[in-house]
Amino acid sequence: MRRLSFSLLCLAMFMAPAVTAHPLGGGGGREDVILAGFAPPRDTGEALVAGGRDVNIWRPGPGGAAPIIVFSHGYGGCGTQSSFLTKALADAGYFVVAPRHADASCPGRTVAGRTEGPFRLPDVWSDTSWRDRADDIVAVVEALRRDPAFAGAIDWSRLGLMGHSLGGYTVLGLAGAWPSWRMPGVKAVAALSPTCAPFLQAWGHLGELTAPVSFQTGTRDFGIAPAVTRRGGCFDRITAPARLTVFRRAGHFAWTDYLSEARDNVAAETRDFFDVHLRGQPAATIRRRGVANARIK
Numbered sequence: 001m002r003r004l005s006f007s008l009l010c011l012a013m014f015m016a017p018a019v020t021a022h023p024l025g026g027g028g029g030r031e032d033v034i035l036a037g038f039a040p041p042r043d044t045g046e047a048l049v050a051g052g053r054d055v056n057i058w059r060p061g062p063g064g065a066a067p068i069i070v071f072s073h074g075y076g077g078c079g080t081q082s083s084f085l086t087k088a089l090a091d092a093g094y095f096v097v098a099p100r101h102a103d104a105s106c107p108g109r110t111v112a113g114r115t116e117g118p119f120r121l122p123d124v125w126s127d128t129s130w131r132d133r134a135d136d137i138v139a140v141v142e143a144l145r146r147d148p149a150f151a152g153a154i155d156w157s158r159l160g161l162m163g164h165s166l167g168g169y170t171v172l173g174l175a176g177a178w179p180s181w182r183m184p185g186v187k188a189v190a191a192l193s194p195t196c197a198p199f200l201q202a203w204g205h206l207g208e209l210t211a212p213v214s215f216q217t218g219t220r221d222f223g224i225a226p227a228v229t230r231r232g233g234c235f236d237r238i239t240a241p242a243r244l245t246v247f248r249r250a251g252h253f254a255w256t257d258y259l260s261e262a263r264d265n266v267a268a269e270t271r272d273f274f275d276v277h278l279r280g281q282p283a284a285t286i287r288r289r290g291v292a293n294a295r296i297k
Contacts, residue, residue: 168194
């Protein structure tokens, strides 16, 4: 049945040329739109409105103010698309919030198919490309800060950002890769199969990030991985503390609820990264099975 679903997914992508598939690794294109229909979230958390945006939150258990992680979904994805990960982080003691961007394709809603900056031409992107996504996260964070319902629940001195695909682009921009987007107070950034090629242009500022970054990709993440891992690529451009993890057999959807090949390793790696940089815990020293390559600087 699973193989049949994947075959139907590929067939639907082939038969639906109206929206161009993301050439930088499968994220941010038609397949994300279709993915929403094939991958019901495992745990949608709690739905509410913050800063005028629909959001989903996953609360940690009792224990005082928790570090917060804001998740940005991929183009045509949904805030609940990676609930295996957002729930795992909440279970580990993090307050997780995921806004629904205007390009989302969530259950009961289809994406408009708009693009800002052609995915095949990352060299024409600028800080105006997908700026509304950055604005979403800033608005949600400011609204939660002001809301008395969350007073004492969130430790704002420990703010992390996490994004998949175009969401990875979004959180890297907010961390300072686009200086005009820079969000103060960001302590750690997890870029999951991120669309980071636009920042490799002369006007990108990956080298000016100060928050630690975790880049994650996979051996089957064919369009995204080269920009992340190559000499002079996104990982190399970072001068802040950074780690690169390449998961064996992981394609672009390994960070969503649809595929499970690397799910346990993704959750463990992401949790470990935030534990180190938001909680000050020592990094795990055991190399996990399923990791093809790992680098730290």
